[in-house]
Amino acid sequence: MNETIELIHGDGGKYTSELIKGIFYKHFNNSILTSGIDSALLTVDTGKMAFTTDSFVVKPLFFSGGNIGKLAVCGTVNDLAVSGAKPLYLSAGFIIEEGFSIEILDLIVEEMAKQCKLSGVKIVTGDTKVVEKGSADRIFINTAGVGVIQNNYEMKKIEAGDKIIVSGDVGNHGTAITLERYNIDVKSHIKSDCASVCPIVEAIKEYYPCIKVMKDPTRGGLAEILNEISDIAKLGIRLVEKNIPVLREVKGINKMLGLDPLYMACEGRVVIVVKSEVAEEVLHKLQSLKQCQNASIIGSFTEDLEQIVYIENSFGGKRILNTLDGEMLPRIC
Amino acid sequence: MNETIELIHGDGGKYTSELIKGIFYKHFNNSILTSGIDSALLTVDTGKMAFTTDSFVVKPLFFSGGNIGKLAVCGTVNDLAVSGAKPLYLSAGFIIEEGFSIEILDLIVEEMAKQCKLSGVKIVTGDTKVVEKGSADRIFINTAGVGVIQNNYEMKKIEAGDKIIVSGDVGNHGTAITLERYNIDVKSHIKSDCASVCPIVEAIKEYYPCIKVMKDPTRGGLAEILNEISDIAKLGIRLVEKNIPVLREVKGINKMLGLDPLYMACEGRVVIVVKSEVAEEVLHKLQSLKQCQNASIIGSFTEDLEQIVYIENSFGGKRILNTLDGEMLPRIC
Numbered sequence: 001m002n003e004t005i006e007l008i009h010g011d012g013g014k015y016t017s018e019l020i021k022g023i024f025y026k027h028f029n030n031s032i033l034t035s036g037i038d039s040a041l042l043t044v045d046t047g048k049m050a051f052t053t054d055s056f057v058v059k060p061l062f063f064s065g066g067n068i069g070k071l072a073v074c075g076t077v078n079d080l081a082v083s084g085a086k087p088l089y090l091s092a093g094f095i096i097e098e099g100f101s102i103e104i105l106d107l108i109v110e111e112m113a114k115q116c117k118l119s120g121v122k123i124v125t126g127d128t129k130v131v132e133k134g135s136a137d138r139i140f141i142n143t144a145g146v147g148v149i150q151n152n153y154e155m156k157k158i159e160a161g162d163k164i165i166v167s168g169d170v171g172n173h174g175t176a177i178t179l180e181r182y183n184i185d186v187k188s189h190i191k192s193d194c195a196s197v198c199p200i201v202e203a204i205k206e207y208y209p210c211i212k213v214m215k216d217p218t219r220g221g222l223a224e225i226l227n228e229i230s231d232i233a234k235l236g237i238r239l240v241e242k243n244i245p246v247l248r249e250v251k252g253i254n255k256m257l258g259l260d261p262l263y264m265a266c267e268g269r270v271v272i273v274v275k276s277e278v279a280e281e282v283l284h285k286l287q288s289l290k291q292c293q294n295a296s297i298i299g300s301f302t303e304d305l306e307q308i309v310y311i312e313n314s315f316g317g318k319r320i321l322n323t324l325d326g327e328m329l330p331r332i333c
Numbered sequence: 334m335n336e337t338i339e340l341i342h343g344d345g346g347k348y349t350s351e352l353i354k355g356i357f358y359k360h361f362n363n364s365i366l367t368s369g370i371d372s373a374l375l376t377v378d379t380g381k382m383a384f385t386t387d388s389f390v391v392k393p394l395f396f397s398g399g400n401i402g403k404l405a406v407c408g409t410v411n412d413l414a415v416s417g418a419k420p421l422y423l424s425a426g427f428i429i430e431e432g433f434s435i436e437i438l439d440l441i442v443e444e445m446a447k448q449c450k451l452s453g454v455k456i457v458t459g460d461t462k463v464v465e466k467g468s469a470d471r472i473f474i475n476t477a478g479v480g481v482i483q484n485n486y487e488m489k490k491i492e493a494g495d496k497i498i499v500s501g502d503v504g505n506h507g508t509a510i511t512l513e514r515y516n517i518d519v520k521s522h523i524k525s526d527c528a529s530v531c532p533i534v535e536a537i538k539e540y541y542p543c544i545k546v547m548k549d550p551t552r553g554g555l556a557e558i559l560n561e562i563s564d565i566a567k568l569g570i571r572l573v574e575k576n577i578p579v580l581r582e583v584k585g586i587n588k589m590l591g592l593d594p595l596y597m598a599c600e601g602r603v604v605i606v607v608k609s610e611v612a613e614e615v616l617h618k619l620q621s622l623k624q625c626q627n628a629s630i631i632g633s634f635t636e637d638l639e640q641i642v643y644i645e646n647s648f649g650g651k652r653i654l655n656t657l658d659g660e661m662l663p664r665i666c
Contacts, residue, residue, distance in 0.1 A: 324346025
């Protein structure tokens with residue numbers, strides 16, 4: 001096989017077929033995919049299914065704690081999981097720039113396969129397009145996914161008093177990308193939190209009747225997701241600053257850069273809105289998981305300030321956490 | 334709203350939300366999509382579902398007979414349809430270059446909505462990413478789709494004697510793109526055949542028990558798809574040259590350019606393998622549809638030359654129609 005992706009790999013002929021068999025079938029080896037027909041055939045039972053999609057254009061492709069392939073699988077798996085679904089099947093669409101290294105593609109696809117295994121999902125259908133040099137920045141990946149809603153989970157009406165739990169420290173993914181993107185040479189142990197949240201959602205399944213909303217705070221970070229939820233709920237949110245888990249290093253680096261970790265994307269966290277009376281129980285359940293050791297109840301819904309999200313510090317000072325408006329880091333995921 | 338897409342339209346904040354509501358919700362207006370949760374929720378019945386994906390990178394974005402939006406909907410709808418499924422739901426993932434015109438985006442999305450309506454499908458989930466100027470060529474669209482298998486359709490074992498029908502003249506889409514791409518100034522009426530094939534597949538539903546395979550000859554054209562089917566069948570294919578429908582203009586232009594219309598992508602045709610005894614009936618059924626007036630029985634399977642596709646001309650001369658090997662036109666779809 002060639003060492004780089006050429007335009008002929010995208011023409012649907014012999015070379016496309018070689019690429020599909022040599023890279024994609026090798027790693028995503030399951031009979032639904034390798035049957036090679038136009039659509040994957042899935043057997044489903046009566047019920048509710050979740051269906052979602054995301055494209056991934058992250059830059060750089062490899063970062064501390066993951067790569068675009070890990071992100072592409074976890075991102076879509078997580079969207080399904082926070083909708084209360086067990087993720088089952090993914091599609092994968094690759095847009096590759098002419099000249100891209102096949103060795104790097106192999107690494108990315110290998111990581112995707114690994115993440116699929118961890119999440120119990122299968123990539124059952126795919127597509128590869130190749131564009132001329134300069135027409136795309138190396139590689140973009142789209143994944144779509146389907147899953148089955150579990151335990152009749154559904155979003156519920158949020159009421160004043162409901163608590164907000166975040167499953168771990170926030171801002172790690174965005175900060176890790178920033179450091180690599182701008183070659184910022186600080187000694188740091190910051191790693192992207194990129195991971196499947198299936199174990200988190202699974203661990204609290206018994207509390208579904210008391211769980212109002214689950215969301216993963218990706219683009220726009222915790223701040224954006226809370227603004228969205230506040231909007232839907234038509235209630236204000238009061239956050240307690242000291243309870244929001246942010247790693248000391250993440251805090252420091254963002255301070256230095258003039259950025260706010262609360263607006264930084266997470267890729268392995270869940271924000272959970274839960275009835276007040278079970279909040280502590282859910283928290284303890286979460287903290288028993290390794291990936292949720294820093295889980296925390298960060299605030300609650302209030303009728304005070306309608307649809308405003310604000311943070312209270314230890315001295316009683318308040319600041320409003322607005323929806324994202326202009327400041328940003330492109331291509332975080 | 335701005336006149337061009339900016340990086341802030343992709344940051345997941347206020348501007349992303351404005352773009353989603355101003356363009357996507359406006360055209361793809363259905364309650365599953367506009368509920369705005371992480372995954373679309375679908376109610377399904379026990380049975381077989383088809384799931385497929387395709388990315389679209391066609392250049393130019395607008396061409397005689399269609400645009401990238403029409404292609405993005407029809408392409409995925411067609412993959413479902415030829416698998417014997419009724420297409421139901423699509424996802425849409427947009428990767429847009431900074432500076433892209435919002436007016437053009439609106440036209441593309443409007444066309445997508447129109448095609449969805451024609452095919453009876455809904456875009457229920459989506460994603461938008463914006464990349465810096467120069468990091469993508471204007472706009473790429475990925476669609477994934479799910480549908481329900483109808484009348485227990487499945488692919489069947491092909492036998493010697495089975496006939497091959499093509500639902501209309503081939504090579505139009507590829508030729509239309511070539512003319513526009515290279516600004517070839519010939520007077521022509523050639524239009525892409527880009528269209529949903531749902532009406533075609535629907536029209537011959539009663540013959541499903543006698544239909545062995547349906548495929549849409551996209552990248553690599555009729556030649557590539559026949560080689561694929563011959564491979565699966567482990568049989569040779571004998572084509573009758575004069576029965577292969579190619580428009581006179583398409584033939585002429587391809588001759589002039591040294592290209593072969595049989596390798597040119599179609600975007601609204603179906604290749605149907607059917608039991609010999611019903612081939613004429615299926616053909617007549619097809620010809621009653623406006624989009625299949627030039628449908629034709631082009632050949633049959635034979636044990637003579639194993640896995641070789643060959644064309645016989647009126648004088649008995651034979652030429653082999655090989656799998657695509659190097660010659661190609663990039664970004665046809």
